[in-house]
Amino acid sequence: MDIKVTVRAERGGTYVVDLNGEIDVYTSPKVKDALGDLIDKGHYNLLINLEKVRYIDSTGLGVLIGGLKRVREHGGSVRLICTNPQIRKIFDITGLVKIFGIYDDEEAAMRALV
């Protein structure tokens, strides 16, 4: 079990973070480091792609919340792409769906960023 993290620059200064795997107490530090590196380099508009994430727990949610708080200090945003109903449910019941913008695909999320 692992998480694969891939970062790519997209238009308008947005960075897309593609995650593939499971995000839990063991793997979330890797995601936290990747987000931290981007923010440290001054990239404050992030799009996190959870389409290939099969599982996320509260430590994973905590990493996303931590990233959001940091980019908001600089006027930035974190948006999520999530179509997995089980993961979407976790965002719904925790109320995080109101805090993050959650989109069905990258194009919709990019449109919302512009």
Added chain:
Amino acid sequence: MPLPQPSDTTDTVELRIPSKAEWVAVARLAVAAVASRLDFSIEDIEDVKLAVAEACTNCIQHAAGSDQIEIVCERAPGGLTVRVRDNGRGTRPEAIQSRRVEETRVGGLGVFLIRSLMDTVEYDVHPDCGTNLVMTKKVSS
């Protein structure tokens, strides 16, 4: 030849993992396998899996002095009871409080998720022998 049907008595499955992050996945997958032996929906199995993982994560992060986590699953006809117990010096009370959902602070979501996903949740904290969490999930009719 027909497959044998699950018995109508209580079956117990026990698992003990080191109190380390890399073993939480083993616990959640094992409990999901037990849950799949009942008439749970896929969504219910995912709920149980996440609740167990959150319970184990709380043991690792908050139970000082704990080196083992014991997970006991009791499969009964009407549902599943899961006990998660550490052998630490007792979890701090604030660690088993659900956070308010509207807060955007990091942490505190684990207990909220457990309470949201399971039907009953009871904590028993002993300063000398750790924290015992008992949670149940009923099979939806």
